[in-house]
Ligand SMILES: NC(=O)C1=CN([C@@H]2O[C@H](COP(=O)(O)OP(=O)(O)OC[C@H]3O[C@@H](n4cnc5c(N)ncnc54)[C@H](OP(=O)(O)O)[C@@H]3O)[C@@H](O)[C@H]2O)C=CC1
């Protein structure tokens with residue numbers, strides 16, 4: 479199977495790197511293309527056997543599965559020329575949430591899937607969100623599941639839940655990093671602990687927490703129960719959190735839903 483990647487920004491580069499480092503795909507079977515060549519050439523410097531295409535046509539001629547890793551507002555720029563060379567044997571995989579597989583199927587002649595990745599897939603970890611179109615073959619479904627199993631935990635997701643799911647798995651690393659930075663600053667402000675020390679402790683705590691969860695040693699409820707010693711300090715901290723968290727996360731999930739709908743209205747094909 480040969481793979482094409484159109485758009486080698488954050489996510490296109492991440493997928494290229496993760497596919498190669500996980501050995502899921504040989505660099506020889508990858509052809510990449512970016513609007514401005516530098517980002518693609520940077521990858522070629524690291525992975526010498528990659529092909530950097532000089533046109534979209536070169537991508538379609540040399541790939542069975544093509545990942546579309548541009549922002550949704552650039553879809554039209556890519557799909558218009560791409561459609562001349564796509565046929566029903568190609569499989570086009572979009573990685574962006576506001577474009578549904580139905581919309582993609584309506585604007586392309588090929589098989590279609592949407593797989594929303596997460597920056598955590600760079601560590602061959604975290605979730606990838608799968609939605610298949612009507613035309614995709616069972617063989618390609620299986621091939622994509624196998625491919626993404628090497629870099630992530632693939633989960634099939636219904637269209638109605640894509641926004642909240644992508645908020646959790648794809649935006650989540652940015653949201654949680656924001657909260658943790660706030661936590662580090664507060665620890666410094668209240669206790670005087672140097673920021674670097676608090677950062678080291680926080681990052682190591684997160685790695686430990688992730689490892690506990692990955693080994694399924696404790697659930698979230700069990701973690702809260704086991705750490706909250708009766709009459710101890712954790713309980714006091716939790717009470718402070720409970721009295722301030724309010725609608726914080728509801729507002730966050732509502733804000734992304736709002737932006738998602740706005741984006742859907744303005745994306746042109
Ligand atoms: N960032 C994330 O964590 C996640 C992002 N996504 C989705 O992935 C998509 C890409 O995001 P991200 O990688 O962060 O964005 P970037 O801006 O980093 O990358 C987009 C890339 O697309 C290239 N591009 C634009 N137009 C064309 C074109 N006509 N032909 C070829 N290449 C083109 C840009 O090239 P140039 O260098 O010329 O600007 C750029 O390198 C978005 O739709 C986003 O929603 C999904 C999950 C997670």
Ligand SMILES: O=C(O)[C@@H]1CCC=N1
Nearest residue numbers: 574575576644648649
């Ligand atoms: O399309 C999305 O939902 C992703 C999540 C992070 C950025 N874009």
